[in-house]
Amino acid sequence: MDRRTFVKKLGLGTVASAAVAGTLAKADSGSAAATAPEPFEIVVVGGGFGGASVAKYIALWGGAAVKVTLVDSNAAHVSCILSNLVLNNQKTLANLTFPLVKAAEKYQFAFKQGAVAGMGAELNGSRFIALADGSKIYFDKLVLSPGIDFDFPRGMVQNGWTDTNTPFPHAWKAGLQTNNLRDQLKMLPGGGKARVVMTIPPKPYRCPPGPYERACLIADYLKNKKGGGKLFVLDANPAIQAEPVNFGKAFSGLYKGIIEYQPNAAVNAVSAAAAFNPRLALPQDKTINVSYTGALPANPIGSGQKFHLINVIPKQKAADLLFGTDFRHLLGGKAWAGVHIDTYQSLYDNDVYVIGDAHDSVQPKAGHIANSEAKVCADALLRHLQLRPARVMPDEAPVTNSACFSPITASTASFLTAGYRYNPALDTMEKIAAASGEAEQINSxxxxxxxxxxxxxxxEVF
Amino acid sequence: MNKSVLLLLLAIAATEVAAALPADCSVTDANGVRRVMQPNGELLAAQCYQCHGDQGRSLGEIDSIGGKSAGDLYGDLREFKSNGKADIMSLQARAYRDCELYAIAQYLSTLPNQGD
Known part of the structure; x- marks a missing residue:
């Protein structure tokens, strides 16, 4: 944005002093319509917990001084939160699907469905997001909340395999793959004969407790619906990454004899003889190639062993969008976007902010904390536009929180919570030990x- | 009542109001000047809504917190912070300075009351 435009949007020259005092957001819009400045245009890309929340709070706190447009390629967001409960039929995808046009009406921003194709600028300096349909959406500030994408092991993705029929649904973005995985579980053989593998990617990945929660729910399903069976949990990390006490207890107690947990196990490749056919019994035709670092487990998995179901949760990186030509600079050569962690403003582009799973920080990648980050970002962005007074420290040191409940059986759960506070001396968010911990008990x-x-x-979000 | 007694009473009242502010609201800035911190209650309170609902209006078993008395809310938050327990609310309360809890309670008390 050039200075002339900025001044025009702030309404300087007509109601100058109010703007400088940081009180203009609503002050000059009602009283003098003829001199009301143009609103700042804010575009948010990605309608998950981060993006929908930041659109809401910029619109709420920015008032008439901003015009907020949320862009997503899908008409609705399907929540990853609670989506493991689709696997054991406690929830359906419909329960977890939130139309973004409704969120936009409820929280007073605009929604535009469209795939982002690129980002550019006109000769006069006006910046825009280009959509696949050829349209442009101009912005003064852009917030990206695009989430994650994957680095797949060899053999996991093939031509002709869709979300519905792939034999290897990751189901790590909630949607049709979640139903696919549910259906494969249903088609497993009974009588304790089912042989299942799931793999956990190296950190950082979306939802630290999520894979362990899924392991518990699959084991619960095997125990109660399939007469037992075997679930190998192959973790690329050296130990359980979240709620180690409760998940450790569940693995070695409740699910003893079913779950075999193997740390330091990285998946290289998978193979299947055919696509998933929900009308046929699940064939024991899948293999996995695993590398163990350090000591071998008691029963290492060799390439000759065959399984009915292999659920690979692949290695993760920032959404593919950020690896595109127009956005790649936001990564600074890394797998995640670099931001000023107290504002979420890009390290590499002052008009762009990145929140949620795609940004690089010690905060976990998960929906609840993406919502928390969105509030800090919305506040900071409005301050950058001089719609709020400059932040005073330490009075307004950003604080975020994470909370997550993990089902352990079809009727009990654990939880994990954490608090984070900005440390200006180190320019980082720090986990607050006294505010962080897991549930003392797994219970109903x-x-x-x-x-x-x-x-x-x-x-709150949708 | 003569004027000097009135002034004295006003001074005591003012002291009491100041005393109600948590002690850790007092900070010394880079120039060595002591001042009262002013956390952003609106932003901090918004960090409660994930669990307690938009504007502190809960839909289910978790308590609504919007529109409750600031004194009660601050008292509850202080109790959570100091009770030594490890439930989510007790852990979360320990993420904040007393001054921030005070600002959260003040802001929440200005929202429409949603009942329990």
């Missing part, structure tokens, strides 16, 4: 609170 109260938490979070 946590399961009830999980549903109450998710319903409030869903309503």
């Amino acid at each position: 109260d946590n399961y009830k609170m999980m549903l109450a938490w998710a319903n409030n979070l869903f309503a």
